[in-house]
Amino acid sequence: xxxINNNRNVASDLPIxxxxxxxxxxxxxxxxxxxxxxxxxxxxxxxxxxxxxxxNLFRYFQSIVKDEIYFQFIDKKISxxxxxxxxxxxxxxxxxxxxxxxxxxxxxxxxxxxxxxxxPNSFCxxxxxxxxxxxx
Amino acid sequence: xxxNQLHENTDCDCLIKxxxxxxxxxxxxxxxxxxxxxxxxxxxxxxxxxxxxSPDDCSKVCxxxxxxxxxxxxxxKAAILQRxxxxxxxxxxxxxxxxxxxxxxxxxxxxxxxxVEPIPNENHYDFYKSDEFNLDLVELVxxxxxxxxx
Numbered sequence: 001x002x003x004i005n006n007n008r009n010v011a012s013d014l015p016i017x018x019x020x021x022x023x024x025x026x027x028x029x030x031x032x033x034x035x036x037x038x039x040x041x042x043x044x045x046x047x048x049x050x051x052x053x054x055x056n057l058f059r060y061f062q063s064i065v066k067d068e069i070y071f072q073f074i075d076k077k078i079s080x081x082x083x084x085x086x087x088x089x090x091x092x093x094x095x096x097x098x099x100x101x102x103x104x105x106x107x108x109x110x111x112x113x114x115x116x117x118x119x120p121n122s123f124c125x126x127x128x129x130x131x132x133x134x135x136x
Numbered sequence: 137x138x139x140n141q142l143h144e145n146t147d148c149d150c151l152i153k154x155x156x157x158x159x160x161x162x163x164x165x166x167x168x169x170x171x172x173x174x175x176x177x178x179x180x181x182x183x184x185x186x187x188x189x190s191p192d193d194c195s196k197v198c199x200x201x202x203x204x205x206x207x208x209x210x211x212x213k214a215a216i217l218q219r220x221x222x223x224x225x226x227x228x229x230x231x232x233x234x235x236x237x238x239x240x241x242x243x244x245x246x247x248x249x250x251x252v253e254p255i256p257n258e259n260h261y262d263f264y265k266s267d268e269f270n271l272d273l274v275e276l277v278x279x280x281x282x283x284x285x286x
Contacts, residue, residue, distance in 0.1 A: 122225040
């Protein structure tokens with residue numbers, strides 16, 4: 001886990017997925033996923049890490065993405081790293097294993113330690129269901 | 137082998153179609169770089185406190201009480217590595233080593249539980265720990281840092 005300044009702590013439902021949750025990549029847990037917040041914005045999220053000392057603490061990135069960026073991502077024109085790089089709405093959510101939210105932080109891309117960033121080849125996996133949503 | 141802990145507080149029989157397997161190799165992702173296995177990496181979701189929304193759905197109940205492993209051989213390793221490398225590209229700090237293991241007699245049983253979505257995975261098995269399970273009953277054959285495969 002990386003440290004986040006407490007002044008980044010927010011009480012906001014903007015990054016919370018309430019509708020149309022869909023897993024894009026699964027590896028024991030949902031690793032990459034999409035959904036919508038209560039206001040209909042698309043939220044792209046990922047499981048960042050598990051706390052090494054606490055069995056029950058999971059950290060996620062959840063960002064609001066514009067439709068244009070979302071479609072570029074599922075079309076593999078941009079990577080997940082580029083999505084985050086160009087996002088002004090990156091939230092970090094700490095949750096327990098039952099998805100109960102423990103804390104929400106609003107941070108900027110530059111505050112994410114480099115070794116926690118997705119790699120340049122973090123492109124959207126191929127999922128048949130997503131093909132139908134593509135723009136071409 | 138006994139499986140009383142596996143079946144604690146459930147009427148589901150998770151052992152249906154399971155069998156002991158001490159011959160094949162299996163792959164499981166583990167945490168920080170190390171030379172030995174840690175019990176933390178062999179805790180089931182059930183042991184970590186996950187609640188199952190539908191306690192009558194035995195496939196879900198048993199899935200949370202088993203450990204996810206993939207059968208590892210020349211036919212499966214490319215697909216397994218590709219999936220884990222996808223995870224690594226998205227989340228490089230998330231359990232970034234792949235352990236190749238073999239279960240010893242008495243460790244437990246495996247059940248073939250292919251994953252259907254979002255991406256099909258025919259290589260997936262659930263491993264159910266016996267009551268006697270401990271890490272001495274798991275042989276670590278190889279530990280592969282995922283970073284070296286980038």
